[in-house]
Amino acid sequence: MEAFLAGMALLLDPKILLVVFAGTLIGIIVGALPGISGSTTTALLLPFTISMGPVPAIAFLGAIYCAANFGGSITAILVNSPGDPSASATAFDGYPMARRGEAGRALGISAVASAFGGIFSVIVLIIAAPLLARVAYSFGPPEYFALAVFGLSMVAMTGGDSMLKNLIAGGFGVWLATVGQDLTTGVERYTFGLHSFTNGIEFIPVLIGLFALTELLEQAAQLRNRVEVAKLGAVRLPSWQDIRDCSKAIWLSSGLGTFIGILPALGATTAAMIAYVETRRWSKNKAQFGKGAIEGVAGPEAANNAAVGGAMVPTLALGIPGSTTTAIILAGLIVQGVRPGPHLFTEQPLLLYAVFSSMLLANLLYLVLGLGFAKVFARISLIPAPLLWPAVLVLSVIGAYAPNQSMAEVWVAIAFGFIGFFMRRYGFSPAPLVIGLVLGRMVEETLKQSLLIFDLSWGGFLGRPIAMTLFALTALFLLVPWALQRLRARP
Amino acid sequence: MNSHRVAAAATAAIAIVLFALTFGFEQMPEGITRGFGAEVFPRLVLGMIVVLSVFLFITSPMGAALERIPPMVYYSAAALLLFMALAPLAGMLPAMLVFLLGLGWLWGERRAWLLALSALLLTALIWAVFVRGFGVQLPQGYFF
Numbered sequence: 001m002e003a004f005l006a007g008m009a010l011l012l013d014p015k016i017l018l019v020v021f022a023g024t025l026i027g028i029i030v031g032a033l034p035g036i037s038g039s040t041t042t043a044l045l046l047p048f049t050i051s052m053g054p055v056p057a058i059a060f061l062g063a064i065y066c067a068a069n070f071g072g073s074i075t076a077i078l079v080n081s082p083g084d085p086s087a088s089a090t091a092f093d094g095y096p097m098a099r100r101g102e103a104g105r106a107l108g109i110s111a112v113a114s115a116f117g118g119i120f121s122v123i124v125l126i127i128a129a130p131l132l133a134r135v136a137y138s139f140g141p142p143e144y145f146a147l148a149v150f151g152l153s154m155v156a157m158t159g160g161d162s163m164l165k166n167l168i169a170g171g172f173g174v175w176l177a178t179v180g181q182d183l184t185t186g187v188e189r190y191t192f193g194l195h196s197f198t199n200g201i202e203f204i205p206v207l208i209g210l211f212a213l214t215e216l217l218e219q220a221a222q223l224r225n226r227v228e229v230a231k232l233g234a235v236r237l238p239s240w241q242d243i244r245d246c247s248k249a250i251w252l253s254s255g256l257g258t259f260i261g262i263l264p265a266l267g268a269t270t271a272a273m274i275a276y277v278e279t280r281r282w283s284k285n286k287a288q289f290g291k292g293a294i295e296g297v298a299g300p301e302a303a304n305n306a307a308v309g310g311a312m313v314p315t316l317a318l319g320i321p322g323s324t325t326t327a328i329i330l331a332g333l334i335v336q337g338v339r340p341g342p343h344l345f346t347e348q349p350l351l352l353y354a355v356f357s358s359m360l361l362a363n364l365l366y367l368v369l370g371l372g373f374a375k376v377f378a379r380i381s382l383i384p385a386p387l388l389w390p391a392v393l394v395l396s397v398i399g400a401y402a403p404n405q406s407m408a409e410v411w412v413a414i415a416f417g418f419i420g421f422f423m424r425r426y427g428f429s430p431a432p433l434v435i436g437l438v439l440g441r442m443v444e445e446t447l448k449q450s451l452l453i454f455d456l457s458w459g460g461f462l463g464r465p466i467a468m469t470l471f472a473l474t475a476l477f478l479l480v481p482w483a484l485q486r487l488r489a490r491p
Numbered sequence: 492m493n494s495h496r497v498a499a500a501a502t503a504a505i506a507i508v509l510f511a512l513t514f515g516f517e518q519m520p521e522g523i524t525r526g527f528g529a530e531v532f533p534r535l536v537l538g539m540i541v542v543l544s545v546f547l548f549i550t551s552p553m554g555a556a557l558e559r560i561p562p563m564v565y566y567s568a569a570a571l572l573l574f575m576a577l578a579p580l581a582g583m584l585p586a587m588l589v590f591l592l593g594l595g596w597l598w599g600e601r602r603a604w605l606l607a608l609s610a611l612l613l614t615a616l617i618w619a620v621f622v623r624g625f626g627v628q629l630p631q632g633y634f635f
Contacts, residue, residue: 174536184523186519189529189530221563391591394613401627426501
């Protein structure tokens with residue numbers, strides 16, 4: 001409690017307040033820009049956090065993460081083009097509402113549901129993360145190895161058009177983490193004599209390439225697409241009747257979103273889609289869904305914001321990313337010299353509680369900003385692509401160059417931009433690759449340590465019940481969806 | 492061959508090449524590696540990728556061939572590479588200015604004043620924030 005109050009007190013620091021405000025504002029703005037997702041933004045802005053120090057850096061990235069999901073709903077409702085993938089389900093009913101002149105009502109319930117879902121999940125995060133960390137505190141290398149493998153197995157359900165492709169992309173991410181000097185033997189692996197690779201592939205250029213530059217090429221392929229913008233009436237708070245109508249959907253979706261967010265690698269987009277289906281299932285107005293049901297906006301919005309806090313639970317407590325964006329935040333913490341995991345709760349509780357309180361503040365801030373300035377944010381989506389995307393590219397180049405002032409890293413970013421473009425073209429999502437890259441070193445180190453403990457015998461894992469349970473869960477999560485898919489495919 | 496199989500064949504081929512490269516890693520004595528040399532983990536991962544790729548190849552349903560990549564993607568990629576070539580010669584900031592004007596024009600923006608204004612403003616902003624603010628030393632080029 002003392003640490004929590006100290007963390008809250010950090011919010012009185014004008015620097016922290018400023019970064020949370022800036023992060024929230026940037027999050028809403030970029031969330032409202034079609035094509036630029038929360039993960040693209042965090043990847044793009046990661047280099048600028050290096051000089052901030054760990055607390056402001058994670059507060060800034062956390063605020064962007066919270067606000068981008070909400071920002072995505074603005075364009076989903078007004079333009080039928082979700083600014084962030086997690087707002088895709090919001091467009092199903094938000095855009096029909098906007099077309100019949102209820103854009104303000106849709107944006108209002110979206111802001112309220114988002115803030116409720118976000119705050120709900122941060123409260124769960126504050127309670128659950130220390131508990132999970134306490135459980136994980138007794139973990140040794142075998143358990144961590146099993147946990148990392150479990151986290152990797154969850155990439156099977158992230159993005160991409162098949163489980164196999166996701167696993168292959170995740171595998172390449174793990175392989176990418178092996179580039180550079182092997183820590184035990186000092187042997188250089190895949191450096192091809194290039195000094196820049198000796199310490200491994202830097203996260204920042206890879207992330208910028210895979211998200212920002214890939215998106216530029218994707219946008220080049222879709223230049224002809226034009227959007228129709230719905231008229232925006234006055235943005236107003238939803239009525240008590242609206243809130244009453246949506247309360248069940250908001251509670252249900254907040255719980256669902258938090259739970260889905262906690263599962264490694266599953267993020268806000270999955271949470272919003274499942275919440276939409278469940279909201280519809282439990283609604284009395286099923287027939288209205290798809291035609292402009294207000295619950296159809298409230299449910300996915302509460303869920304995608306709840307998934308944010310949920311995804312931070314395994315990220316902070318175990319060092320296993322709960323989503324693509326948290327994988328990037330995790331990379332940001334590693335760059336700052338902070339390795340998330342259970343020890344953080346005893347060694348740096350202030351850092352954690354500063355994160356929690358800044359996330360709470362970000363949720364309140366975007367409620368105020370969203371209701372007050374939605375009209376302004378909606379205009380942002382109208383910035384012409386020929387001005388926006390070249391600017392994004394220039395910022396990407398600076399972002400890749402600035403940390404080490406090296407053109408080699410800009411070339412790495414560009415190479416990964418092309419790799420990401422072809423990955424997407426052939427149905428591979430870059431998200432599993434990023435999660436693999438972030439977890440790769442942990443997987444190798446803990447496997448090595450485990451095998452040394454077990455005298456190089458894989459059978460040693462059999463004597464570790466927690467590790468075996470995690471392996472069983474991994475097998476279950478991989479085999480059950482695959483078996484169901486095969487069963488459904490049968491005539 | 493459909494796109495899934497092309498993808499499976501490509502990932503398997505890449506993994507096999509990377510696997511083969513592990514045979515070129517420096518060999519260390521057993522006392523240092525303690526039975527887990529630098530090549531073991533990459534081989535394990537790449538072996539799994541090959542297995543998964545073979546599985547993907549076998550189980551992939553027949554699908555339609557992919558649409559052609561629109562020419563604008565090639566033009567944009569070429570503009571990006573040109574920018575990279577120009578940055579060390581002309582300096583990063585002038586190269587950025589040219590790139591912002593060029594790509595904006597290529598993507599269909601014909602309001603020259605708007606293009607010029609946005610390119611100048613962004614370049615000035617980058618100079619102010621990064622060069623003056625953070626002290627980042629951008630490539631100067633041969634002409635400055």
